[in-house]
Amino acid sequence: MSGTASVEIVAIGTEILLGHLLDTNSAHVARALADAGIDVYAKHAVGDNAARLEAMLRGALERADGVITTGGLGPTVDDLTKEAVAAAVGVPLVLDEPSIAAIEERLRSFGRTGPLTPNNRRQAMLPAGCVVLPNPYGTAPGFVAVRADGRFVACMPGVPREMKPMLADRLIPWIVRTYGIGDAIFTRTLHTVGISESLLDTQIETLFRSLENPKIAMLAHEGKVDVKIMAKARDRAAADAAIAPVEAELRERIGRGIFGVDDETLEGALVRRLTAAGATFATAESLTGGSLADAIVRVPGASATFRGGIVAYDNAIKTSLLGVDASILRDHGAVSEETALAMARGACARLGADVALATTGIAGPGGATPGKPVGLVYVALATAAGETDVRRLTLPGSRDDVRRRSTLGALDLLWRFLDRAEATVS
């Protein structure tokens, strides 16, 4: 058994249509459907306008097996969406008693008693004969309304924390079951840092050409390149079996540049690695202004390794709190290899850490001097044992771009250092 299903996705809401609210739901739904082996033909956004929504649904049902909508189920626009869906599918709206009971139960659990409001009752009006998708995280249920010819419109709320579990636990299993979809796409993503896209390309090119299932793809985004392994398989276990040898081959070819898989972040991998080594960590920042420390603190469990940081934005602070010699600042300037190294050493000493990172540079738009343009950045590393490393970066882009890439550059410096330290030990 190996059926197929095609769908189109519709985001409902004037705020989304006019670009005042960014639609992240549609991207999530598209990824989840594609991974489940369901074809996505198109995505759309439409305002809170019943006639246009109905026309869009009718059009989509000509092209695809079904339509999946998000949003438009809030108390004020609720009726409009559901009436348009009922009209497109050709059924009336009726009161769904189990949904009434679920809404009452949910309100009781919050300590609300008394009769339902007209709004609550309206939320339980659903297209006749639809499949209800219960909503454990909100009052508005989702539903799948099936047309006489078998084509369907599925509606989910727009609140992501309500929509995502409904999609994964209810709607996708319903589509897979109904259309007898056999194989889904399972992915595993290897994240690399510090390797250029073109170098990576030469390392994996022959593999890239020879593979059919699983396939591999590269996706570059600011200094990091992902290698995605995509296997079409009946279930996760079969996919894992197909992915494992490809992953082993990729790891062999790429080497130490791989810092994590799937949802792992570089800062998460660093926290894990430092914690495993029993090493404490600290930061000294100038142009990155706290974003380097922030990247580390974002990781749950960072307290096992992270002691703290000093944001030495003013030069006087570089001297008073980090112990950077005034003569270094005078002779080499705040944006120099020497200052970066002195900051990293100072962070190690003053914060009592085994290893520290430092950043100094010119983020712009102002601050450039002769020989020191906007985008000139130094990132440095020092350890309590006296090891050091420093790298000079010349970064393009806006103030935000320069600061973000400086943070990444510092994290990359630490990753490489830990690689070398490990290579020396083993």
Added chain:
Amino acid sequence: MSGTASVEIVAIGTEILLGHLLDTNSAHVARALADAGIDVYAKHAVGDNAARLEAMLRGALERADGVITTGGLGPTVDDLTKEAVAAAVGVPLVLDEPSIAAIEERLRSFGRTGPLTPNNRRQAMLPAGCVVLPNPYGTAPGFVAVRADGRFVACMPGVPREMKPMLADRLIPWIVRTYGIGDAIFTRTLHTVGISESLLDTQIETLFRSLENPKIAMLAHEGKVDVKIMAKARDRAAADAAIAPVEAELRERIGRGIFGVDDETLEGALVRRLTAAGATFATAESLTGGSLADAIVRVPGASATFRGGIVAYDNAIKTSLLGVDASILRDHGAVSEETALAMARGACARLGADVALATTGIAGPGGATPGKPVGLVYVALATAAGETDVRRLTLPGSRDDVRRRSTLGALDLLWRFLDRAEATVS
């Protein structure tokens, strides 16, 4: 003269369709069109698939006066997009000589000589009779192809820095001129902080009901509420004249909660206000881990007021670098009013600042203790003159949510303090 035009927007690209790349172009185009007085009926995304693109364009041209596409003009998928457009409009593709010349000129300016590649020549193949939209920031020109019945398809590249000026400088003026659009919508947005949506609603409700042009609308997003004034007018000057009295009335009703207009951010307004007062500023952070300092440093010119910060993640650092008494930590715990105040005082003293902010709290997922749940946060302020303020927050959501809202809570505390200081002086 006051015509109207309706359009639909199409983003082209499989990466966008499948949610691997977030489509920010469509939101930008929708906002710019709405502001120019052009009706946006719907937005769509479609993969690099000529047949589906052509069907989508034909469908959109039944409903609207025109279609605007972004993306699909890269060297590899270029032909596909342009052939679909030419077919939907009913014209052949022909070589556009001025575009060839422009591409040659652009490549020469980069020092590239010799004959054009086949790819370069393909970029100059355009639908016969189209209006060319020159691209000063890239090689692929945009264009408007007009069908026999006057309906149009306009195509722009997907790279935002090429697309945005093409839209503003070429395409929107073309639509406004062609359809004789008289009035555009001009907006002015007042940003507030520390006022709940419902309180703001009662303050402006009567105004909200009585206004026709300009209209006002509220948009809430995590602790900040925007009030948008939208005027339909012939030009900016006429709009400003209509907006001014409404803004004055809103400022009268809302009072000091308004921190800025349009593109201004709270941290930008704080930097401006502190700089104007000649005051220096510093931070002491625990759970926010550098993001408070980072928010300030993000503002160009922050160095005029910001001295630096200390991220005291480990309690030992709170004592060694911020001078928080070990007895305070022992008696009240790290997450307490007393510790928050001691951190703020320490930052003032150790960083030599006139005013300092501090944060301490439990971001989760771990770290809760009896009586101190995840989401419990204290933000505190101290001045060199000995003034203090502290606020207890109980914040919902994930680790990221709690940390982001803590940062906002601290910035809000400073904004209120500056308000009171000003009120005392004046």
